[in-house]
Amino acid sequence: MATIATPEVTASPVRHAGSGASALRQVFVIVAKDLRAELRTKEAVNAALAFAIMILVLFSFAFDPAADETKMFAGGLLWIVFAFAGTLVLNRSFARELPNDCLDALIAAPISGAMLFLGKALASYVLVMAVELVALPVFGIFYYVRWYDHFWQMMLVLALGTWAITVVGTVFSALTVNIRLREVMLPMLTYPMLVPALMASMQLTADLVNGKQIWGPDFIWMKVLISFDILYTAASLALVEIVLVG
Amino acid sequence: MHAIAVEGVWKYYGDYPALRDISFTTAPGTCLALIGRNGAGKTTLLRTIAGFSRPMKGKIEILGRQPRETATRRDIGFIGHGIALYDELSAIENLMLYARLYGIPDPRRRALEWLEKTGLERVRDGLVREFSRGMRQRLAVARAFLHEPSVLLLDEPFTALDDRAIAVLQRLLREAGSKSRTIVLSTHQLREALELATHVALLNRGRVAFHGECTAEMAADPGFVYARYGEG
Amino acid sequence: MREKILYLLGVAAFVILARDIFVIARFPPEASQGNAFKIIFFHLPAWAAAFTAVGASLVTSILFLVTKNFQYDAIAVASTEVGVAFLTVGLVTGSLWARPIWGIWWTWDERLTTTLVLWLLYLGYLMLRRAIEEPTQRATFAAVVSIFAFIGVPIDYFSIRWWRTQHPAPVFFSSTGSFPHDWSVVMGWNILAMLMLATVIVAVRLEQEQSQRELDSLRRLAHAF
Numbered sequence: 181m182a183t184i185a186t187p188e189v190t191a192s193p194v195r196h197a198g199s200g201a202s203a204l205r206q207v208f209v210i211v212a213k214d215l216r217a218e219l220r221t222k223e224a225v226n227a228a229l230a231f232a233i234m235i236l237v238l239f240s241f242a243f244d245p246a247a248d249e250t251k252m253f254a255g256g257l258l259w260i261v262f263a264f265a266g267t268l269v270l271n272r273s274f275a276r277e278l279p280n281d282c283l284d285a286l287i288a289a290p291i292s293g294a295m296l297f298l299g300k301a302l303a304s305y306v307l308v309m310a311v312e313l314v315a316l317p318v319f320g321i322f323y324y325v326r327w328y329d330h331f332w333q334m335m336l337v338l339a340l341g342t343w344a345i346t347v348v349g350t351v352f353s354a355l356t357v358n359i360r361l362r363e364v365m366l367p368m369l370t371y372p373m374l375v376p377a378l379m380a381s382m383q384l385t386a387d388l389v390n391g392k393q394i395w396g397p398d399f400i401w402m403k404v405l406i407s408f409d410i411l412y413t414a415a416s417l418a419l420v421e422i423v424l425v426g
Numbered sequence: 427m428h429a430i431a432v433e434g435v436w437k438y439y440g441d442y443p444a445l446r447d448i449s450f451t452t453a454p455g456t457c458l459a460l461i462g463r464n465g466a467g468k469t470t471l472l473r474t475i476a477g478f479s480r481p482m483k484g485k486i487e488i489l490g491r492q493p494r495e496t497a498t499r500r501d502i503g504f505i506g507h508g509i510a511l512y513d514e515l516s517a518i519e520n521l522m523l524y525a526r527l528y529g530i531p532d533p534r535r536r537a538l539e540w541l542e543k544t545g546l547e548r549v550r551d552g553l554v555r556e557f558s559r560g561m562r563q564r565l566a567v568a569r570a571f572l573h574e575p576s577v578l579l580l581d582e583p584f585t586a587l588d589d590r591a592i593a594v595l596q597r598l599l600r601e602a603g604s605k606s607r608t609i610v611l612s613t614h615q616l617r618e619a620l621e622l623a624t625h626v627a628l629l630n631r632g633r634v635a636f637h638g639e640c641t642a643e644m645a646a647d648p649g650f651v652y653a654r655y656g657e658g
Numbered sequence: 659m660r661e662k663i664l665y666l667l668g669v670a671a672f673v674i675l676a677r678d679i680f681v682i683a684r685f686p687p688e689a690s691q692g693n694a695f696k697i698i699f700f701h702l703p704a705w706a707a708a709f710t711a712v713g714a715s716l717v718t719s720i721l722f723l724v725t726k727n728f729q730y731d732a733i734a735v736a737s738t739e740v741g742v743a744f745l746t747v748g749l750v751t752g753s754l755w756a757r758p759i760w761g762i763w764w765t766w767d768e769r770l771t772t773t774l775v776l777w778l779l780y781l782g783y784l785m786l787r788r789a790i791e792e793p794t795q796r797a798t799f800a801a802v803v804s805i806f807a808f809i810g811v812p813i814d815y816f817s818i819r820w821w822r823t824q825h826p827a828p829v830f831f832s833s834t835g836s837f838p839h840d841w842s843v844v845m846g847w848n849i850l851a852m853l854m855l856a857t858v859i860v861a862v863r864l865e866q867e868q869s870q871r872e873l874d875s876l877r878r879l880a881h882a883f
Contacts, residue, residue, distance in 0.1 A: 202529055205526070206526075206527060209523060209526045209527055213512070213515070213523050216514075216515065216519070217512055217514045217515060220514045220515075221514055279508075279513060280508040280509045280510055280511055280512070280513065281506050281507060281508025281509070281510050282508070282510050282511070282512060284478065284504070284506050284508065284510055285504070285510035285524070285569070287477075287478060288476055288477065288478070288499060288502065288504045289499060289524070289527045289528065290496045290497075290499040290500045290527070290528060290529070291527055292496070351806075355786075355799055355802065355803070356786075356789075358795075359786075359789045359790050359795075359799075360789045360790070360791075361789050365782075365785065365786060365789055368781075368782050368785055369782045369786065369803065371778075372775055372778040372779040372782060372810075373779065373782075373806060373807070373810055375775050375810075375814060375817070376810070376813045376814055376817040376818075379817050379818075379821055380817065383821070383824075398824075400820060401820075404813070404816075404817055404820075407813070408813060411809055411813070412806075412809070415805065415806060415809060419802050419805065419806075422723060422798060422802060423798075423799065423802055425477070425478065425479065425480070425494065438794065439792055439793070439794065442874075442875050442879060482726070
């Protein structure tokens with residue numbers, strides 16, 4: 181048995197000032213960790229990329245890429261590919277914290293649930309965007325589609341649409357991480373939720389691919405996409421702490 | 427001020443009470459051994475104190491603050507059933523990650539310091555995936571201790587450790603005790619724990635059946651507390 | 659006492675619906691769509707009941723997260739189930755409507771599409787509950803999903819509507835065109851009857867939830883020994 185040493189102790193002083201700066205730094209720590217871990221193994225991005233190319237190949241049998249009509253809905257096709265391939269990456273987002281109970285340590289750490297979520301969402305965003313930026317030229321080649329006519333508009337749609345997929349996928353990744361049938365529940369919850377964002381992205385991409393700009397009458401879809409992104413990001417930041425800590 | 431103050435805590439899983447009306451306090455510098463059968467609620471109690479879930483009723487304060495406050499979390503070190511380390515990262519990458527999360531000014535130096543203390547400095551660039559079990563456990567201890575928390579919550583830390591890891595852990599716990607850190611460890615390994623413990627608490631079916639100083643009798647005969655206050 | 663009220667409410671709902679069927683059958687056929695148009699008398703009230711139900715789900719989900727009172731969780735799941743049931747009625751009546759008019763079993767009409775998407779959203783909620791054993795976690799996560807799903811309701815409605823204005827599809831329910839007064843009255847009665855029916859089913863389901871929770875806790879207690 182042991183004896184108590186000295187009873188005089190107080191709580192350690194708070195170690196640093198400026199909670200705003202350190203919160204962002206913590207987000208960066210999470211982003212860096214996720215990216216480093218993923219780039220070591222490249223499991224998720226390889227699977228997602230292979231899957232994306234596979235879908236593009238399969239679709240080429242379902243629709244004739246050379247036909248004029250295909251150009252009409254090629255834009256929509258692209259987002260189906262992105263949504264499905266993206267889910268492979270997003271599933272891993274919180275699932276990678278399961279081995280060795282790493283999620284426990286993250287919850288115990290002095291990082292807020294919202295910052296943890298943001299870090300993971302940003303890391304997934306980088307990975308999904310990387311997959312998409314490789315799949316996009318392949319898509320252009322396979323389907324004879326000029327996607328670069330309005331390059332920066334295309335990038336803008338890609339950026340906003342991918343964020344929608346990422347934010348919804350990450351928050352549901354957190355929700356489904358510890359439950360049964362995780363691989364089934366994540367898509368089951370995510371896809372219906374993404375309908376408006378995917379519709380908007382599909383319409384805008386279809387426009388861009390057919391030579392129209394997004395500033396035209398379809399600009400309303402940009403508004404839909406931006407509203408979707410803002411609403412769901414806000415809801416996720418507000419609710420993710422409840423999901424992580426009962 | 428108490429290091430840990432638990433007052434009237436009830437924790438339910440649905441309608442089933444896993445913790446019933448738990449109340450106790452721990453003075454700073456105490457080493458509390460939390461014992462009890464499987465299913466008595468040790469893990470639930472530790473995790474609730476650590477802030478992983480909120481109790482249904484009752485209050486918990488750690489060093490006078492709520493468990494989930496950021497300042498409190500910076501002051502708690504937790505070891506659960508898993509090692510909470512990333513297999514794909516190296517030992518030093520893992521420790522620096524946690525050092526940064528906890529806002530330690532010179533993460534690399536602190537990480538190296540703790541690799542040395544746990545005897546892992548030679549494998550600092552090795553991936554955790556390649557470590558032996560004992561090495562993984564020692565690194566887990568480094569992770570929990572490196573931000574120098576005032577309160578350590580350890581859930582069965584001696585389970586499945588090799589001798590070297592047990593020695594390291596005991597040494598570090600004694601060191602922590604000498605710095606007046608508060609330790610709560612749940613355990614089945616009564617002998618190792620009671621050597622270090624200043625106090626003992628016995629949980630039985632979610633209730634505190636006994637809480638008091640660890641006497642020479644208890645250290646000598648670990649089964650004593652069970653026999654006297656518990657059930658079998 | 660409570661059971662008697664529920665019984666009366668249920669019987670009253672059925673009586674109203676039965677009477678309305680007679681009244682509706684005697685209405686003259688609608689100009690462009692004939693008698694098939696009369697499905698609207700059940701299609702629209704089903705939608706009204708569904709929308710009320712998912713609204714109740716949102717409110718009680720938020721209340722559960724705030725108060726941790728499981729009674730709110732029980733109401734949330736009961737009303738979501740009822741909501742999904744009425745959405746299904748909406749889908750089926752929509753399909754039955756499309757068949758005689760267009761000869762097809764489905765049309766991507768904006769309202770039907772919205773109904774389908776909401777149906778999938780809330781089906782996800784129900785499937786999630788199935789996948790979680792532990793009651794507190796189940797209630798908490800379901801509440802979060804319910805909030806997310808409800809955010810989708812207005813966004814879905816407007817998005818799908820804009821999509822349909824750009825990509826027209828067979829529309830069989832135009833909101834323009836006059837609706838005779840006595841038809842509106844019957845419609846009102848039907849909406850009331852559907853809401854009463856919804857309330858009865860929710861109440862019955864609530865009791866079932868309560869019993870289930872008691873069973874669960876007894877089972878856990880038994881295991882603990």
